[in-house]
Amino acid sequence: MNQKKKFKLRPRARIVKTFGEELISNDYVAIVELVKNSYDADARTVDVIFEGPLEKGQGRLIIKDDGKGMSPTEVEEGWMEPASISKHSKRKSIDGRPYLGQKGIGRFSTAKLAEKLTLVTRKEDEQEVVAHFVWADYYDPKMYLDEIEGWWEIRSPLEVKVTGTILTLESFLTTWDESKIRNLKTYLGRLINPLNPPKNFKINLILPIGYEKNAGEITPSASMQKPDYSVKGELDKNGVLTVNYHSKQNPQERSLHNETLFLESGQKPVSGPLSFEFRVWDRDRFKDLAIELGTSIGDIRQDLNVIAGVNIFRDGFRVSPYGDQRNDWLRLDLRRVQNPTLRLSNNQIVGNISITDADNSDLKDQTNREGIVESEAFNDLQEIAKKILSLVEEERYKERRAIEDTSTDRKHRLFSDINLDSVRQIIEQKLPGDTETQAIIVEKEAEIKERVEEFRDFIVRYRRLSTLGQLMDVVLHDAGAGLSRVVNGLSIVDKEVKKSDIFTDKAKQNLSFVSQGATMLGELFKRLEPFGGRRRERSKDIIIETALKDVFNIYSSDLEKYEIDISLPVETQTHMHTSEADFKMVIVNLLSNSIYWLKKIKEGRKIIVDVTSNHECTEIVFSDSGPGIPVEDAPFIFDPYYTKKPDGIGLGLTIVGEFISEEGGHFDLLETGPLPGATFRIKIPF
Numbered sequence: 001m002n003q004k005k006k007f008k009l010r011p012r013a014r015i016v017k018t019f020g021e022e023l024i025s026n027d028y029v030a031i032v033e034l035v036k037n038s039y040d041a042d043a044r045t046v047d048v049i050f051e052g053p054l055e056k057g058q059g060r061l062i063i064k065d066d067g068k069g070m071s072p073t074e075v076e077e078g079w080m081e082p083a084s085i086s087k088h089s090k091r092k093s094i095d096g097r098p099y100l101g102q103k104g105i106g107r108f109s110t111a112k113l114a115e116k117l118t119l120v121t122r123k124e125d126e127q128e129v130v131a132h133f134v135w136a137d138y139y140d141p142k143m144y145l146d147e148i149e150g151w152w153e154i155r156s157p158l159e160v161k162v163t164g165t166i167l168t169l170e171s172f173l174t175t176w177d178e179s180k181i182r183n184l185k186t187y188l189g190r191l192i193n194p195l196n197p198p199k200n201f202k203i204n205l206i207l208p209i210g211y212e213k214n215a216g217e218i219t220p221s222a223s224m225q226k227p228d229y230s231v232k233g234e235l236d237k238n239g240v241l242t243v244n245y246h247s248k249q250n251p252q253e254r255s256l257h258n259e260t261l262f263l264e265s266g267q268k269p270v271s272g273p274l275s276f277e278f279r280v281w282d283r284d285r286f287k288d289l290a291i292e293l294g295t296s297i298g299d300i301r302q303d304l305n306v307i308a309g310v311n312i313f314r315d316g317f318r319v320s321p322y323g324d325q326r327n328d329w330l331r332l333d334l335r336r337v338q339n340p341t342l343r344l345s346n347n348q349i350v351g352n353i354s355i356t357d358a359d360n361s362d363l364k365d366q367t368n369r370e371g372i373v374e375s376e377a378f379n380d381l382q383e384i385a386k387k388i389l390s391l392v393e394e395e396r397y398k399e400r401r402a403i404e405d406t407s408t409d410r411k412h413r414l415f416s417d418i419n420l421d422s423v424r425q426i427i428e429q430k431l432p433g434d435t436e437t438q439a440i441i442v443e444k445e446a447e448i449k450e451r452v453e454e455f456r457d458f459i460v461r462y463r464r465l466s467t468l469g470q471l472m473d474v475v476l477h478d479a480g481a482g483l484s485r486v487v488n489g490l491s492i493v494d495k496e497v498k499k500s501d502i503f504t505d506k507a508k509q510n511l512s513f514v515s516q517g518a519t520m521l522g523e524l525f526k527r528l529e530p531f532g533g534r535r536r537e538r539s540k541d542i543i544i545e546t547a548l549k550d551v552f553n554i555y556s557s558d559l560e561k562y563e564i565d566i567s568l569p570v571e572t573q574t575h576m577h578t579s580e581a582d583f584k585m586v587i588v589n590l591l592s593n594s595i596y597w598l599k600k601i602k603e604g605r606k607i608i609v610d611v612t613s614n615h616e617c618t619e620i621v622f623s624d625s626g627p628g629i630p631v632e633d634a635p636f637i638f639d640p641y642y643t644k645k646p647d648g649i650g651l652g653l654t655i656v657g658e659f660i661s662e663e664g665g666h667f668d669l670l671e672t673g674p675l676p677g678a679t680f681r682i683k684i685p686f
Contacts, residue, residue: 013143016111016135025370027174028187029320030109034063034167035191035203036317041067041165042095044200048188052208054176061113061169068094069123069163072154075131079107079119097198098315098357111135114169122160129154136171181207181214186306186325188218191318198316221303223293224350227279229396234275235261235384237359239268243391249399256391261384266599269380273359276385278310278351280344280392282400310351310385312372314360321370323351330385339649341641342393353385383646390646394633397642542583544574544611544620551587558595564605574613576684582659589652590622590680596645597626597677608674617665617685626677634669660684 024030031048038046043065051060070079092098110117110133117133131152138148159166176184188203207215233242241261246253263269281304286297293300310330311323321327328334328346336345355363362377372378548568552559559566576583591607598605606625611618629637636642638657643650653667660667665684673679 011145012141013138013145013148014141015145016108016138024109024112027113027180028184029370030112031061031063031184032187032191032320033109035188038063038065038067038165039097039198039201039317040093040099041065041069042093042097043067043164045202045204047204047206048184049206050176050181050208050211052210054172054181054208054211056172056175057115059170059172059176061172063167063169064164065166066162066164069126069160069165070121070129071123071126072129074123075119075121075129075152080131110167110169111138112173114173115171116169118168118170119165120159120168121165122157122163124163127154128157128160178211178214181211185214185218187320189220190307190311190323192218192316221307223289223295223300223303224279224307226289226292227350228282228285229280229392229399230278231256231388231392232275232277233257233388235269235272237273239272241384241387243388245392245395247395247399249403256395261387262600263380263383264599269384270362271355271360271377271380271384274381274384275354276352276388278349278388278392280349280396283348304350305347307350308347310346310349310353312381313352313354314363314365315356316354319365319372322372330382330389332389335386335647339641339643341639342397342643342650343641344389344393344396349389351385351389353381386646390644394642394644397639398632398636401636401639539578540580541575541577542580544576544583544618545569545572547580547584548587548609548611551584551591554588555591555595562595562599562605564595564598564607567606567608569609569611572611572613574611574618576618578663578684586656586659586682587622589656593652594622594624594626594678598624600627601625606675610674615686617683620682620684621670621673621679622682623673623675623679624677625675628677629669637669638667 046065049062115136119131203218229247243257309323312319332346641650670679
């Protein structure tokens with residue numbers, strides 16, 4: 001006979017220790033959570049006080065605030081009820097502050113830090129409440145949670161004169177040395193948004209003798225208020241991104257973006273609304289700032305090292321760990337490695353992205369308070385941040401370029417002016433009779449030219465690898481589709497053969513599918529064959545129109561996917577003596593760029609390629625109907641590493657220009673063309 005019995009979950013007492021260790025990742029986060037509780041209580045000041053010795057098993061930590069405090073009922077039904085609903089029923093404090101600690105687990109932070117806790121709190125016109133917790137008692141694995149008893153009392157005010165709360169934690173679970181105190185100061189300094197701090201709230205760090213240099217009010221460094229470049233703006237609820245920019249060189253604020261933002265997916269972001277501010281420094285130009293502030297370059301670098309990174313602030317307080325040292329959540333350093341000329345590294349930026357709990361409900365905190373749950377909204381947030389930074393990077397590049405080089409025409413020139421002409425002239429002027437030195441200069445110049453040629457050859461091999469990298473996704477997609485048909489067909493044939501001693505018509509049909517798949521793979525690899533090989537391909541006679549068709553066929557899936565209409569020359573056969581792989585590489589770069597930008601428009605996507613020839617040269621005009629290239633960007637698009645793609649490397653057009661230059665031709669951006677987007681012209685002499 002079945003019997004039904006009722007039961008209750010009865011946690012062991014050590015669940016308190018588990019919550020403290022698992023839900024609070026480290027001691028710094030634990031203290032930050034307690035400071036957040038003070039903010040939720042409408043405190044104007046919170047003192048974080050360490051009393052020595054700061055050794056494991058000794059010392060005290062006192063967190064004292066002047067907030068609203070708690071009544072006996074609130075202590076009993078709120079503080080003593082972990083995960084209570086006291087904050088869930090309302091989103092803001094009495095003074096209108098949005099709650100930061102809505103999950104009711106902040107009190108476990110005390111169990112993470114020390115063995116004992118004394119809570120003293122008082123609400124206005126109420127008695128003082130004192131509660132004692134011996135967290136060490138909860139560590140006994142044999143005890144159940146309901147078997148551990150603490151004690152509390154209600155008394156006349158002794159410690160809290162008006163209102164507020166005092167948490168006294170005794171007997172540290174870990175040692176607090178100078179390095180750890182310094183890290184805590186950093187955490188507290190980054191807790192409050194330094195660019196837009198919450199009103200009427202400050203944190204004081206009070207330390208014992210020997211630690212004084214880290215004590216005092218938590219405030220941002222003066223040098224961090226003087227960036228070389230900065231942007232700020234917002235993304236509204238409708239997806240309109242506004243970005244305003246200024247710099248030391250051009251202090252007048254101007255708009256970089258004020259329109260609807262569409263992500264790479266073609267969709268509007270789901271993570272708004274939000275506001276932001278990014279401040280950027282050139283780490284190689286701290287000398288003037290150091291003189292202005294009367295400090296050292298080393299101190300400025302150290303300040304930036306501590307605070308650099310892109311932070312996320314929710315309702316004015318930082319969401320850890322975004323912006324921590326070594327937490328490059330946007331992978332900015334990887335972008336920098338791929339494009340060192342244009343991109344910013346994580347240690348050059350102090351960025352703040354501000355969201356609210358009310359307006360950004362899709363950006364949810366992880367349970368351990370360490371980060372935001374991975375989601376579509378969070379992925380959108382990352383893409384938005386990189387889009388904003390790419391706008392800053394473009395403007396910064398232009399300004400630095402204007403300072404560093406205002407006279408040299410650098411168009412497609414990776415190897416321009418690599419010689420010793422100026423050195424030789426000085427030697428001839430200063431030492432006109434020193435033939436030995438002049439001979440050495442001539443010898444070294446010849447050596448440099450030889451090395452440059454070696455480097456050119458290296459670049460040729462590199463750009464082929466770069467092209468293959470761009471093609472890899474296409475190869476995997478198209479070849480994978482063919483292989484899938486082969487595998488599926490073989491599987492079906494196998495089943496049919498097992499059912500009968502002879503091949504049925506169905507089996508023959510499936511064998512035909514296999515053959516078609518194999519043929520498709522063969523054609524694809526045939527089109528890719530010129531790109532292979534480790535040695536630079538020798539020049540040969542090619543037909544430009546055939547090469548164009550081959551490259552466009554490789555990208556047929558993307559062209560169909562994005563409904564891009566193409567127009568290629570079909571009635572001519574123009575011969576050219578060149579490297580087939582290198583020429584196709586030129587078309588790959590132009591075509592992949594066009595596809596990328598054509599995705600940004602909603603309709604009328606088109607590419608036209610015209611080929612004409614006369615007795616002097618062959619001319620290829622490549623035009624698309626994309627958004628085009630702004631006039632102010634035109635002087636920079638051929639520079640190595642300059643790109644307007646948030647994750648681009650910026651070598652495509654440079655590589656094209658180098659190849660065309662090697663062929664004795666010209667590569668230009670035309671002001672007008674057959675389509676309203678970007679139009680490029682290649683001219684190759686006979």
